[in-house]
Amino acid sequence: MxxxxxxxxxxxxxxxxxxxxxxxxxxxxxxxxxxxxxxxxETLGLVGESGCGKSTLGRAVLQLRRAKSGxxxxxxxxxTAMEGEALRKMRRRxxxxxxxxxxxxxxxxxxxxxxxxxxxxxxxxxxxxxRRRVHEVLSAVGLDPDLVAGRLPHEFSGGQCQRICIxxxxxxxxxxxxxxEPVSALDVSIRAQILNLLEEMKARFGLTLLFIAHDLAVVKxxxxxxxxxxxxxxxxxxxxxxxxxxxxxxxxxxLLQAIPVPDPDVRPAESVAxxxxxxxxxxxxxxxxRTRCPRADQRCSAEIPExxxxxxxxxxxxxxxxx
Amino acid sequence: xxxxxxxxxxxxxELPTPRGNLxxxxxxxxxxxxxRTLGIVGESGCGKTMLSRAVLQLLPKKAKLSGRVMFDGQDLxxxxxxxxxxxxxxxxxxxxxxxxxxxxxxxxxxTQLMETIQEHLELDASAARARSIELLAAVGIPAPEQxxxxxxxxxxxxxxxxxxxxxxxxxxxxxxxxxEPTTALDVxxxxxxxxxxxxxxxxxxxxxxxxxxxLGVVAGRADEVAVMYAGRVVERAPTPALFKRMHMxxxxxxxxxxxxxxxxxxxxxxxxxxxxxxPTRPLRGCSFAPRCRYATxxxxxxxxxxxxxxxxxxxxxxxxxxxxxxxxxx
Numbered sequence: 001m002x003x004x005x006x007x008x009x010x011x012x013x014x015x016x017x018x019x020x021x022x023x024x025x026x027x028x029x030x031x032x033x034x035x036x037x038x039x040x041x042e043t044l045g046l047v048g049e050s051g052c053g054k055s056t057l058g059r060a061v062l063q064l065r066r067a068k069s070g071x072x073x074x075x076x077x078x079x080t081a082m083e084g085e086a087l088r089k090m091r092r093r094x095x096x097x098x099x100x101x102x103x104x105x106x107x108x109x110x111x112x113x114x115x116x117x118x119x120x121x122x123x124x125x126x127x128x129x130x131r132r133r134v135h136e137v138l139s140a141v142g143l144d145p146d147l148v149a150g151r152l153p154h155e156f157s158g159g160q161c162q163r164i165c166i167x168x169x170x171x172x173x174x175x176x177x178x179x180x181e182p183v184s185a186l187d188v189s190i191r192a193q194i195l196n197l198l199e200e201m202k203a204r205f206g207l208t209l210l211f212i213a214h215d216l217a218v219v220k221x222x223x224x225x226x227x228x229x230x231x232x233x234x235x236x237x238x239x240x241x242x243x244x245x246x247x248x249x250x251x252x253x254x255l256l257q258a259i260p261v262p263d264p265d266v267r268p269a270e271s272v273a274x275x276x277x278x279x280x281x282x283x284x285x286x287x288x289x290r291t292r293c294p295r296a297d298q299r300c301s302a303e304i305p306e307x308x309x310x311x312x313x314x315x316x317x318x319x320x321x322x323x
Numbered sequence: 324x325x326x327x328x329x330x331x332x333x334x335x336x337e338l339p340t341p342r343g344n345l346x347x348x349x350x351x352x353x354x355x356x357x358x359r360t361l362g363i364v365g366e367s368g369c370g371k372t373m374l375s376r377a378v379l380q381l382l383p384k385k386a387k388l389s390g391r392v393m394f395d396g397q398d399l400x401x402x403x404x405x406x407x408x409x410x411x412x413x414x415x416x417x418x419x420x421x422x423x424x425x426x427x428x429x430x431x432x433x434t435q436l437m438e439t440i441q442e443h444l445e446l447d448a449s450a451a452r453a454r455s456i457e458l459l460a461a462v463g464i465p466a467p468e469q470x471x472x473x474x475x476x477x478x479x480x481x482x483x484x485x486x487x488x489x490x491x492x493x494x495x496x497x498x499x500x501x502x503e504p505t506t507a508l509d510v511x512x513x514x515x516x517x518x519x520x521x522x523x524x525x526x527x528x529x530x531x532x533x534x535x536x537x538l539g540v541v542a543g544r545a546d547e548v549a550v551m552y553a554g555r556v557v558e559r560a561p562t563p564a565l566f567k568r569m570h571m572x573x574x575x576x577x578x579x580x581x582x583x584x585x586x587x588x589x590x591x592x593x594x595x596x597x598x599x600x601x602p603t604r605p606l607r608g609c610s611f612a613p614r615c616r617y618a619t620x621x622x623x624x625x626x627x628x629x630x631x632x633x634x635x636x637x638x639x640x641x642x643x644x645x646x647x648x649x650x651x652x653x
Contacts, residue, residue, distance in 0.1 A: 049509035157598055187366035187536065192580035192594035199589060214510065221582035221592065240588045258514040260539030262581055264562045276481055276512060 009076070010037035011176060011208050012061065017070035019053070019060045026281050030056040032232040033070070035307075038176075043202065043209040045223030045240065047216055047255070051280060053232040054212045058178045061210065062094055063087060074176070092122055095169040099181035101161035105153040111138075112149030115168045122172055137167040140204065141197060159190035166197065170205060178210045183218060195221055216255055220244055225313075228252045231277055231288040234307060238314030248316035251289045287319065295320040327354040328530050329378065329498055334390035336373050336382060343603045347373040349554035350390070352629070357497065358528045360521075362541030362562070365551035366577075368599060371534045374551070375500050378532075379417060380407055395497060413443040416496035420503035422483035426475040432459075432486055433471030436493060443494045458489040462519055481512035485519065492523055499524070502534045517544060538578055542566060547636075550574050553599050553610035556629060560637040570637070570644035573611045609641070617643045 019031040030053040038044045048054045059065040061072050063079050072079045074094065082090060095118075098104040105114055112134055119130045138145040141163040153161060162182060169177055179198065183191040199222060202209060213219050219226055220240050227237040228251065236249040247253045275292045278284055287305050290296035297320070305317040336348040348370045355361045365371045376382050378392050380399050392399040395414060399407065411417075419425040427435055436455040440446055446454065452471070459467035462485040475483055484504065491499055501520060505513035521544055524531050533541055541548050542562065549559040550571065558571035569575050579593040597614045600606055609615070612622035621642055629640045 049511065159598065188538075188577055188580050189366060189595035190598065192582075192592035193596070195582065196591050196594055199591065215582075216510075217582040217584045220584060220588055221586065221590065223588055244584060254511060256584070258511045259584065260513070260517070260537065260542065261584070262538040262542045262566070262578060264542045264566050266543060276479055 011040040011075055012038040012210070013071075013073040014057075014061060015071040015073065017057065017060060017072065018068045019056050019065060020068050023281065029232050029280050029283055031060060031067075032283070034229070034232075034234050035070075036227055036234065036237060038208055038210060040175075040208055041206065042225065043211055043223045045219035045226040046210060046212045046229060047214060047219050047226060048229035049214060049255075049277060051231075051277060052229045053280070054229050055180055057229070058096070058180050058210060058212050062091070062096055062178060064096075088121075092118075092172045093174050094176045094178070095172070095174040097162075097165050097169050097177060097179045097182045099184050101158055101165045101185065102153065104165055105161055107153050110150055110152060111156075111164055112145075114153070115149075115164065115171055118168060118172045133171055134167075137170045138164075140170065140201065141167045143167070157190075158186055159193060162186065162194050163197065166194075166201060170201060173205070174207070176208045176210070178212065180212045181214070182211075184213065184215070191218070198222060216244070216259060228255065231280055231283050233288055234317060235289065236314070236316045236318075237307065238311070238316075242311065242314050246311070246322075248310040248314060248321040249289075249318045250293050250295055250320075250322060252316075253322060254292070287317070328357045328395060329353075329355040330391070330393040331374070331378065332391040332393070334374065334377050334388070334392060336370070336377050337387045338373075338383065339385050339387075340603060344387075345602045346554050347386070347602065348377060351551075351554075351556050353549060353556065353559070355498070355530050355532065357530050358524075359547070360524065360531045360533060360545045362545030362548040363532060363534045363551060364536065364538055364541055364548060364577075366536055366599070368602070369551040370554040371551050372502055375417075375502055375532065375534055378500065379411060379415065381411075409443070412439055413494040414497045415500075416491035416494070416498070417500045417502065418484070418487050418491050418504045420506050422480060422487045422507070423475065425487055426483060428475055430474075431471065432473055432475065432478070436471070436486075436490055439490050440493050454493070455489075458493055459486070461523070462486070462489045462492070463515070464489070480508055481516065484508060484512075484516055488516070488519065488523070492527070495527060496529060498530045498532070500532045500534070503536070504533070505540065506535070506537075513540075520544075538566075538581065550577070553606075554602060555610065555640065556638075557611065557641070558639045559629070560639075564634075564637050568637075568646045570639040570646060571611075571641050572615045572617050572643070572645060575645060576614075576616075617645070619643065 014036050017031055017034045021028040021030055034057060046054050056065060060067050067080055115134045116130045119133060124130055135145040138148055143163055183194050186194060211222055223240050226240050226243050228235045230251050235251045247256060278291055284291050286301040286303055290300040299319050305319050307315040307317045310316045310321050331351055331353040333350050333352060334348055335350050338345045338347050351374055363371045377388055382388055433455060437451040440451040440454055456467045459470055464470055464485055505516050533545055535541060545562050548562050548565045549556045552573050558574050576595045580595055595614050600610050608623040608625060609627050612618040627640045627642050629638045631638045
């Protein structure tokens with residue numbers, strides 16, 4: 001069994017991170033005080049619906065979006081305090097895979113050059129060495145380097161483009177990869193191929209992953225632990241099996257209930273909790289989920305619930321957690 | 324009941340491309356009775372959307388359509404554009420995937436709703452307005468009167484889809500085609516919209532076609548499911564039979580490839596290797612044969628016909644069907 005408890009020194013430690021966007025004279029509260037840890041070799045799944053701040057959080061971890069406050073410690077070093085060359089050096093160790101594999105490849109460049117680009121940026125001058133690395137990663141993701149390297153992105157399907165993106169993210173031998181909805185744009189049959197590939201690459205290259213997605217089943221398939229986000233805050237974090245079997249936060253329960261199950265004997269739950277997420281420009285006071293929560297009371301609007309341990313390793317931010 | 328409401332007979336759609344003709348829909352037969360729901364499931368490029376466009380007679384200009392689409396006793400391909408225009412929106416309504424692009428961004432919600440109502444039903448402005456408010460309330464929009472004056476961008480994605488559904492329902496259609504109605508929406512909103520569609524369908528005794536890539540969406544909500552692959556219907560059955568005793572290896576593989584909520588983390592998924600065939604190239608055998616683990620020489624040589632061996636309502640196109648006898652399972 002995997003070690004599920006949060007270990008002493010996590011590879012990634014996000015501490016009370018706050019990210020805000022300006023929108024005219026208003027402020028979008030995208031991430032409002034999120035803390036989480038990812039152990040070395042672990043996959044942490046991050047789920048939530050669109051607009052909950054999960055992608056912003058992923059980008060803030062990589063410093064592609066600077067935080068307003070809070071810290072991002074990677075292997076003990078504070079990325080939020082880094083700039084320029086130091087940050088560029090650190091970025092070799094952390095990579096990103098995007099949702100749309102076709103849009104994230106330059107349509108005018110050959111696959112070999114696209115995958116070699118990170119090496120060029122990192123200052124690997126030796127052309128033969130670059131070619132060797134590109135060959136290695138392209139083969140690793142199941143593509144034939146000799147057939148693929150000279151071709152252009154439009155000659156490939158979405159699934160193959162995602163393989164190329166994964167190869168590119170691996171070429172610098174990173175330790176940590178943020179996967180932002182890596183399979184959402186893919187068909188079911190291709191999605192399974194890519195999920196299996198990510199698992200294989202993780203084992204082979206000893207990676208640590210932050211896996212962001214809106215699909216709970218997809219997240220469960222690859223994650224050791226799962227964090228559920230709603231409107232800029234974490235609702236619940238816990239070991240995957242435990243969190244899915246006995247969700248403590250009403251929002252986690254709602255998400256699980258809303259998933260259409262491919263089994264005609266499972267009647268769809270009539271009318272899951274109504275309403276829609278409020279605007280992150282003016283989030284509700286107290287618990288942000290309270291406007292849709294069947295258990296909400298006075299305390300939920302007055303007091304922000306802190307994450308606390310409900311069961312070993314399982315934390316929920318709720319005043320009235322489910323038993 | 325006097326026969327099915329909709330009959331699709333040997334419908335084929337070809338699209339000319341620089342690389343040759345693309346077989347978008349490859350000789351499909353389907354039928355649907357009033358008040359029933361048909362789910363059409365398939366991955367992108369399988370022809371499910373083109374098939375629905377063929378029903379609506381909304382194909383791209385250059386597309387070549389053959390076969391017959393009989394709706395409510397009329398052959399739609401033979402109707403002139405004026406008759407078609409009267410039919411679409413009234414008896415034959417559609418909800419598209421993206422509610423932002425299917426609503427007009429420069430017209431208020433009220434204008435768009437009332438336009439449809441006044442076009443098809445002989446109502447004056449105040450009656451149309453009253454009906455619009457009633458419809459918005461029926462699809463679960465709070466404060467419907469205020470919404471009438473708003474523009475689509477002032478509504479969330481889920482609200483916009485509710486409005487699109489209200490417009491589609493406005494003239495009491497006999498058939499509603501919902502093309503990936505929830506794909507652009509979040510999962511909690513998806514459940515609400517699917518509930519809404521099911522409720523309104525029951526209430527209005529309307530026939531519905533749900534087109535989706537997600538077997539989960541049709542499992543609990545369609546009476547019958549047709550699975551499409553590379554332009555053809557490869558299996559068609561009442562929903563319980565399809566999920567319990569599928570005969571087509573593609574259906575089995577598609578279901579197996581979906582991550583399951585009750586599976587342990589890090590369970591490898593049974594992925595389908597390869598990808599669908601190039602629809603511009605001629606294909607001799609079964610279109611799924613190159614990816615199928617049961618395929619034999621025969622599958623590459625001849626095209627299996629869609630037949631029902633055990634029971635007439637469970638059709639499949641396969642030489643080596645799986646789970647033929649009761650109790651024999653994988």
